[in-house]
Amino acid sequence: MSAEPLITIDPSQPVPPYVQIRAQIADLVVAGELAEGTRLPPVRQLAADLGLATGTVARAYQELEAGGYVTTRRGGGTRVAPQPGATSRRRAAIVQQRAREYVDSLRRLGVNADEAVAAVRDALGER
Known part of the structure; x- marks a missing residue:
């Protein structure tokens, strides 16, 4: 590296x-x-x-x-x-895995779905 x-x-x-x-x-x-x-x-x-x-x-x-x-x-x-050429499938699988990890971490913090979606939109600059 x-x-x-x-x-x-x-x-x-x-x-x-x-x-x-x-x-x-x-x-x-x-x-x-x-x-x-x-x-x-x-x-x-x-x-x-x-x-x-x-x-x-x-x-x-x-x-x-x-x-x-x-x-x-x-x-x-x-x-x-x-x-092997499965980059898009792999990428989709990684996105799903990261989403599950994110949701799991938020659940441990007691965050509800609306708060989680708002946080993602903030992070993406969509607000």
């Missing part, structure tokens, strides 16, 4: 750090900012860079591998997996 961090953790978010890592890396892969074969930082390095436990980063990498975003080989590290 470049000198400017591509992954950031926002501790004020109700979303766990491993979910933030997984989501950001998946988004970078789908957007093509992390090309096929790009090597991700080793778990220990990324954990140190983000000030997290290695298990947190390892869990994110495991979920990314289960989702088909990366492959991990002993001695070869974790690399971005080939993303």
